[in-house]
Amino acid sequence: MDILLRNVDPVAVKKIDELAKEKGISRQEFLRGQIEMMAFFREQTTRELDLENLIDKNIQMMGKCVHFMEWNAKSLEKLHESIENVVGEIEEL
Numbered sequence: 001m002d003i004l005l006r007n008v009d010p011v012a013v014k015k016i017d018e019l020a021k022e023k024g025i026s027r028q029e030f031l032r033g034q035i036e037m038m039a040f041f042r043e044q045t046t047r048e049l050d051l052e053n054l055i056d057k058n059i060q061m062m063g064k065c066v067h068f069m070e071w072n073a074k075s076l077e078k079l080h081e082s083i084e085n086v087v088g089e090i091e092e093l
Helices: 011-024 027-092
Strands: none
Touching: 011 027
């Protein structure tokens, strides 16, 4: 699809031409790339934010799992001590 753009500041056009030349591409190729990038920028930013939120939630959940595992390990140690005490008392009888 074609886009026709009129009344662009000559200084801006000169700068665009310089940028395109630095990249070794034509003005048309440069502008096409810029327009396409601009069109998808917001969508990409939203995806990145969604991904960052998902990562944060996963980190929080992993912290809760670690806390639960530590609590569970302490409970198992107490249970083991209790069993040893009961077994010791039975052996004394």
